Amino acid sequence: xxxxxxxxxxxxxxxxxxxxxxxxxxxxxxxxxxxxxxxxxxxxxxxxxxxxxxxxxxxxxxxxxxxxxxxxxxxxxxxxxxxxxxxxxxxxxxxxxxxxxxxxxxxxxxxxxxxxxxxxxxxxxxxxxxxxxxxxxxxxxxxxxxxxxxxxxxxxxxxxxxxxxxxxxxxxxxxxxxxxxxxxxxxxxx
Numbered sequence: 001x002x003x004x005x006x007x008x009x010x011x012x013x014x015x016x017x018x019x020x021x022x023x024x025x026x027x028x029x030x031x032x033x034x035x036x037x038x039x040x041x042x043x044x045x046x047x048x049x050x051x052x053x054x055x056x057x058x059x060x061x062x063x064x065x066x067x068x069x070x071x072x073x074x075x076x077x078x079x080x081x082x083x084x085x086x087x088x089x090x091x092x093x094x095x096x097x098x099x100x101x102x103x104x105x106x107x108x109x110x111x112x113x114x115x116x117x118x119x120x121x122x123x124x125x126x127x128x129x130x131x132x133x134x135x136x137x138x139x140x141x142x143x144x145x146x147x148x149x150x151x152x153x154x155x156x157x158x159x160x161x162x163x164x165x166x167x168x169x170x171x172x173x174x175x176x177x178x179x180x181x182x183x184x185x186x187x188x189x190x
Contacts, residue, residue, distance in 0.1 A: 028071040039063035047165055051113055054106035061102035069097045086156040095155075099164045100148035104140045111178075112136035122186060131185050138181035142174070150174050 042059035050058065066075065074090050077083050084091050115121070115132035125131045143150075147168065154167035154174075168174055 028073065030067045030070055030072050030075055032067075034072070034075065035063050035067045038066055047163075048169065049110050049114065050106060051109055054109045057109070058102055058106045061105070062098050065098040065102055069093070081161070084161070086152055092152065095151050095164050096148040100143070100151060103147050103165070103168070104144045107143045108136045108140035110136075111139045124186065134185035135178075135181045138184065139174075139177060142177040142181070143168070146173060146177070 039059050039062075042062060043055065047055060047058070070078075070090075070093075074093075077090050078094055086092065112132050112135070115135050116128060121128060121131075150171040150173045151164045151167045154171040155162070155164065158167065158170065162170075
């Protein structure tokens with residue numbers, strides 16, 4: 001009991017020091033100019049299947065997530081193509097904390113429009129907008145829950161170098177989620 005009290009007192013005295021050490025120094029945080037540059041570059045770089053609205057949402061989200069999750073030194077490490085691979089902790093953090101969380105809203109929009117213009121839609125669909133809303137919401141939820149793992153698995157098994165979003169498009173799990181969403185929405189699921 002006495003040891004526990006001493007340990008708790010020690011932790012209470014040292015916790016402000018640990019908290020300061022855990023936070024990146026202001027000079028180490030990603031500069032606002034860099035964040036703006038990332039945003040602007042994202043806006044002019046075409047991403048396969050992205051609508052203008054989806055691209056705007058994605059770029060704003062990734063720029064904010066980069067600023068909130070990465071120090072300048074980590075961002076600089078990400079610029080090296082050799083570090084953009086599964087197994088690199090900074091890259092995996094980038095996929096998990098920046099890319100995947102920023103995909104739900106764009107996927108909702110992308111999949112809705114993709115579904116609406118799909119000429120192979122099942123003739124049993126009486127209300128295409130309702131069906132497509134069901135599909136897009138299910139796929140956005142899938143990406144929220146499994147996007148990072150779908151991307152990492154696809155990057156790790158493809159043997160190709162590609163952007164994380166392109167890895168999602170070729171992901172077997174994402175393709176299966178699309179099939180499952182289609183079947184559920186056809187049967188009236190929401």
